[in-house]
Amino acid sequence: MSAKYGELGQARGAGRSLQAVYPFVEPPDLQTGETRHCPVVIAGGGPIGLATAIDLDRHGIPSIVLEKHDSVSDGSRAICWSKRTLEILDRLGTGQRMLNKGVTWNVGKVYHGDRPDPIYTFDLLADKAQKFPAFINLQQYYAEEYLIESLAGHPAVDLRWHSEVVAVETSPERVTVTVTTPAGDYQLTCDYLIAADGHRSPVRHMLDLDFEGRVFEDNFLIADVKMKADFPAERRFWFDPVFNPGKTALLHKQADDVWRIDFQLGWDIDREAELDQKTVDARVRALIGGDIEFDYEWISLYTFQCRRMKNFVHGRIIFAGDSAHLVSPFGARGANGGLQDVDNLVWKLALVLEGKAPPDLLDSYDQERVYGADENILNSSRSTDFMTPKSDISTAFRDAALELAKDFAFARMFVNSGRLSVPCTLDQSVLNEPDTEDFSAKQRPGSPCLDAPIMLNGSESWFLNQLGDCFTGVLFSDATGSITDEMRALEDWDIPVRAVIVKPDNGSPSGGAIIDSQAYLHSHYDARPGTYYLIRPDQHVAARWRAFDRTKVERALSRATGHST
Numbered sequence: 113m114s115a116k117y118g119e120l121g122q123a124r125g126a127g128r129s130l131q132a133v134y135p136f137v138e139p140p141d142l143q144t145g146e147t148r149h150c151p152v153v154i155a156g157g158g159p160i161g162l163a164t165a166i167d168l169d170r171h172g173i174p175s176i177v178l179e180k181h182d183s184v185s186d187g188s189r190a191i192c193w194s195k196r197t198l199e200i201l202d203r204l205g206t207g208q209r210m211l212n213k214g215v216t217w218n219v220g221k222v223y224h225g226d227r228p229d230p231i232y233t234f235d236l237l238a239d240k241a242q243k244f245p246a247f248i249n250l251q252q253y254y255a256e257e258y259l260i261e262s263l264a265g266h267p268a269v270d271l272r273w274h275s276e277v278v279a280v281e282t283s284p285e286r287v288t289v290t291v292t293t294p295a296g297d298y299q300l301t302c303d304y305l306i307a308a309d310g311h312r313s314p315v316r317h318m319l320d321l322d323f324e325g326r327v328f329e330d331n332f333l334i335a336d337v338k339m340k341a342d343f344p345a346e347r348r349f350w351f352d353p354v355f356n357p358g359k360t361a362l363l364h365k366q367a368d369d370v371w372r373i374d375f376q377l378g379w380d381i382d383r384e385a386e387l388d389q390k391t392v393d394a395r396v397r398a399l400i401g402g403d404i405e406f407d408y409e410w411i412s413l414y415t416f417q418c419r420r421m422k423n424f425v426h427g428r429i430i431f432a433g434d435s436a437h438l439v440s441p442f443g444a445r446g447a448n449g450g451l452q453d454v455d456n457l458v459w460k461l462a463l464v465l466e467g468k469a470p471p472d473l474l475d476s477y478d479q480e481r482v483y484g485a486d487e488n489i490l491n492s493s494r495s496t497d498f499m500t501p502k503s504d505i506s507t508a509f510r511d512a513a514l515e516l517a518k519d520f521a522f523a524r525m526f527v528n529s530g531r532l533s534v535p536c537t538l539d540q541s542v543l544n545e546p547d548t549e550d551f552s553a554k555q556r557p558g559s560p561c562l563d564a565p566i567m568l569n570g571s572e573s574w575f576l577n578q579l580g581d582c583f584t585g586v587l588f589s590d591a592t593g594s595i596t597d598e599m600r601a602l603e604d605w606d607i608p609v610r611a612v613i614v615k616p617d618n619g620s621p622s623g624g625a626i627i628d629s630q631a632y633l634h635s636h637y638d639a640r641p642g643t644y645y646l647i648r649p650d651q652h653v654a655a656r657w658r659a660f661d662r663t664k665v666e667r668a669l670s671r672a673t674g675h676s677t
Contacts (some may be wrong), residue, residue, distance in 0.1 A: 127447035156309035158435035162259040171462035174268035180276035184256040187410030192444035214248030220347035313435035325419030339406035355398035416440040437485040439492035442530030459649035473674030484536040498528035535629035545655035545668035564632035588639035
């Protein structure tokens with residue numbers, strides 16, 4: 113096995129023998145010598161950069177993606193994809209494919225010491241009437257390959273391999289990017305540069321920007337092991353197991369009989385010795401037993417970091433994903449948080465580029481996603497502090513919580529093996545129209561919309577699939593209600609508000625209405641006849657009222673698009 117350096121630290125691994133290699137194609141910019149202008153240039157062709165390009169194309173905005181390598185990521189890297197991420201990718205065309213390939217799980221179990229039974233079990237999907245599970249496990253390279261293959265349906269995306277951003281110049285009007293390739297260097301100009309170039313972000317360093325936050329004094333070994341094992345497809349986490357005494361371990365099943373194993377090692381270690389194959393073999397063998405044959409797909413050592421940039425928007429350069437923020441892997445908040453960045457950014461950027469919203473709207477991306485990053489960092493830091501206590505008092509607290517958790521439910525809330533990623537509710541967003549009427553706290557302004565099964569024209573479907581890439585006005589009515597002319601008129605606005613209607617199931621044909629066949633939508637959205645929701649293009653609630661009022665909708669739309677706050 114050859115030495116490599118992975119995104120998480122020093123690494124080695126065989127990788128996949130059939131991993132695709134994408135050829136370098138000399139761009140026309142080199143052939144003509146002219147400096148081409150594109151509305152958006154994206155530095156980085158990982159899942160965040162690819163998703164950004166596809167979503168931009170869905171909004172009619174062309175882009176150029178510059179990726180310095182010639183293939184997708186080696187090793188599993190990100191593996192846990194949350195329900196919210198799958199909903200986002202479903203709109204981009206790859207969510208169902210990932211679900212079909214990935215390993216579905218909703219249940220996690222926490223173990224302590226030499227006890228064979230878990231001290232407690234948790235289920236992350238409280239509402240089972242959902243299109244997607246709480247999580248799937250799927251290697252990151254599959255997520256990237258599916259996005260790349262979907263580019264056949266997005267001709268406005270120009271993905272360029274072996275193309276590395278080596279210099280950036282900014283002005284009030286545009287960004288100039290210098291690109292190096294095997295055939296020489298050339299320049300591009302763009303209205304906005306999206307830096308999705310990973311946690312070592314060259315673009316960030318070119319601007320002399322840095323992260324703020326914590327680096328935790330602990331090391332972890334990650335081993336993606338290929339084996340045939342009759343272990344359950346659930347998240348299993350151990351505190352102080354006999355095979356890694358005094359520390360922690362984690363086991364996840366992935367596609368293709370690959371298993372993710374994490375071992376806590378401690379701070380003062382010999383990194384080279386810990387990566388020795390005999391040492392790694394012994395650790396893996398102690399966990400899985402002596403009779404299972406296995407091989408490695410990826411091995412890496414990493415140190416936890418919970419850090420972010422102070423701001424994600426710097427004039428015409430915008431940071432997303434790991435280039436903007438870093439969290440520990442426990443909690444699955446890295447790639448999932450990055451795809452929420454994409455979901456939040458693209459519709460705003462499209463409106464700005466189309467001249468339909470002021471550039472100040474992009475400040476709300478900074479505010480909302482810094483808030484989301486802080487939420488992820490807080491949860492990730494708390495998890496890491498519990499797993500790796502740094503004082504006698506915190507160690508005593510952790511040990512007491514673990515001892516009590518098996519028999520007492522109150523203690524389980526203190527056991528923190530990684531609070532798993534959930535969608536961010538943007539309670540403090542300046543884009544929200546505050547509630548002025550009596551509603552439950554569920555699905556309040558700033559909340560991501562909750563899915564539910566529906567009937568549409570006699571066929572089963574899902575509510576979120578009826579919310580498109582624009583603002584949507586959702587009217588809840590009785591069986592005889594209809595969309596009014598005033599609501600229809602909103603569809604012709606400069607920033608259109610698509611009108612949909614939700615009716616209860618009375619057994620009659622829907623006539624294009626969403627039929628709340630199991631009454632979940634009325635429950636989720638605290639709806640009664642006349643209730644009206646304004647939904648953002650990223651499926652977050654912008655406003656809600658007990659009755660449609662065009663003036664109120666105009667005001668809320670103005671606020672949600674940065675024209676007034």
